[in-house]
Amino acid sequence: ETKKVFNFGSGPAKLPQPVLNQAQRELLDYDGIGISVLEMSHRTSDFSKIINSAETLLRELLNVPENYKILFLQGGGTGQFSAVPLNLIDLKEGRCADYIVTGTWSAKAAKEAEKYGKVNVVNPKADRYTGIPDSSSWSLNPSASYVYYCCNETVHGIEFNFIPDTKDVILVSDMSSNILSRPVDVSKFGLIFAGAQKNVGCAGVTIVIVREDLLGKALKECPTVFDYKVQAENNSLHNTPPCYSIYILKLVLEWIKNNGGADVMEKLSKQKSSLIYDIISSSNGFYSCPIDVTCQSRMNIPFRIGNIDGDQDLEKLFLEGASKLRMIQLKGHRSVGGIRASLYNAVTVEETQVLAAYMKEFVKKHQ
Numbered sequence: 001e002t003k004k005v006f007n008f009g010s011g012p013a014k015l016p017q018p019v020l021n022q023a024q025r026e027l028l029d030y031d032g033i034g035i036s037v038l039e040m041s042h043r044t045s046d047f048s049k050i051i052n053s054a055e056t057l058l059r060e061l062l063n064v065p066e067n068y069k070i071l072f073l074q075g076g077g078t079g080q081f082s083a084v085p086l087n088l089i090d091l092k093e094g095r096c097a098d099y100i101v102t103g104t105w106s107a108k109a110a111k112e113a114e115k116y117g118k119v120n121v122v123n124p125k126a127d128r129y130t131g132i133p134d135s136s137s138w139s140l141n142p143s144a145s146y147v148y149y150c151c152n153e154t155v156h157g158i159e160f161n162f163i164p165d166t167k168d169v170i171l172v173s174d175m176s177s178n179i180l181s182r183p184v185d186v187s188k189f190g191l192i193f194a195g196a197q198k199n200v201g202c203a204g205v206t207i208v209i210v211r212e213d214l215l216g217k218a219l220k221e222c223p224t225v226f227d228y229k230v231q232a233e234n235n236s237l238h239n240t241p242p243c244y245s246i247y248i249l250k251l252v253l254e255w256i257k258n259n260g261g262a263d264v265m266e267k268l269s270k271q272k273s274s275l276i277y278d279i280i281s282s283s284n285g286f287y288s289c290p291i292d293v294t295c296q297s298r299m300n301i302p303f304r305i306g307n308i309d310g311d312q313d314l315e316k317l318f319l320e321g322a323s324k325l326r327m328i329q330l331k332g333h334r335s336v337g338g339i340r341a342s343l344y345n346a347v348t349v350e351e352t353q354v355l356a357a358y359m360k361e362f363v364k365k366h367q
């Protein structure tokens with residue numbers, strides 16, 4: 001038996017153990033049909049059942065209204081940085097869109113959208129991303145085709161715990177790193193997208209939830225594989241979809257359902273993240289998290305050791321010690337450094353407690 005590893009990676013990230021066990025059991029012979037999902041045509045009734053149940057489960061778990069389509073696409077979150085403007089920037093005349101930029105991922109999305117129209121960043125550019133500028137200071141343009149934001153900035157650890165009020169303008173959100181970690185009122189959005197590889201599966205499939213009446217406005221240069229209307233009309237089977245990733249998604253959604261759904265995921269995420277934030281805030285400055293307390297992420301917790309810019313030697317020591325205890329993928333994103341603990345759905349409270357205990361011990365030794 002392999003020794004237990006504690007995976008705090010930011011994505012691709014830990015999958016629930018029962019999901020991996022089931023995938024292993026079914027790898028060579030899926031459901032008694034004698035072949036693997038890896039070898040199965042996407043046009044078979046067996047695969048139809050897989051993709052349809054992934055959709056049904058998602059609809060149920062997120063309470064997706066009937067007038068929304070659910071698509072399973074390739075190209076990752078990054079693909080959606082292009083697909084969103086390619087499909088939606090022409091909803092209104094003037095081809096402009098508003099972007100709320102609160103970190104790396106919304107900044108990248110805004111930059112990509114500039115290829116297709118006018119992008120208005122509604123908040124002043126920050127030297128350092130440390131929070132969400134007060135919504136009263138946003139300069140929203142009422143004639144924008146949509147307002148875009150990233151619900152959880154994975155690198156900086158900044159999470160929206162409110163839905164921006166955009167009046168009548170369509171709202172678009174990147175939920176790649178916090179989808180299904182809590183309930184969400186889908187009806188407030190024109191479109192939600194999320195790569196699966198953090199909270200709901202493995203890399204390769206990107207979920208798009210889009211309101212039906214927004215389809216059919218794609219720019220003519222929009223690649224067909226990214227045209228939401230074409231994909232919606234074909235049940236995401238315009239071309240070969242990422243079959244195996246959709247199968248893993250289905251297994252994870254079943255696991256979430258069996259474990260109580262979005263409400264329970266939310267409760268657990270609060271419990272897990274509090275364990276770590278409490279240690280940071282009670283460490284008398286030994287650990288520091290640069291993010292405003294009002295928007296600290298439940299999913300990704302970036303922190304420094306020693307001071308706000310980090311004591312490199314201590315941080316190195318921390319990571320080495322963690323790795324000896326088989327706590328892995330804790331290194332901060334290369335653009336910000338430091339440490340980052342990611343606590344997605346599959347990471348358990350017990351695993352988080354092991355990290356918490358190590359953090360406490362480390363303070364004692366090095367204070």
Ligand code: PMP
Nearest residue numbers: 076077078079105154176177195
């Ligand atoms: N959005 C967010 C919030 C992300 O965290 C990431 C990837 N970590 C992306 C988009 C980009 O996703 P991908 O690498 O699948 O293109």
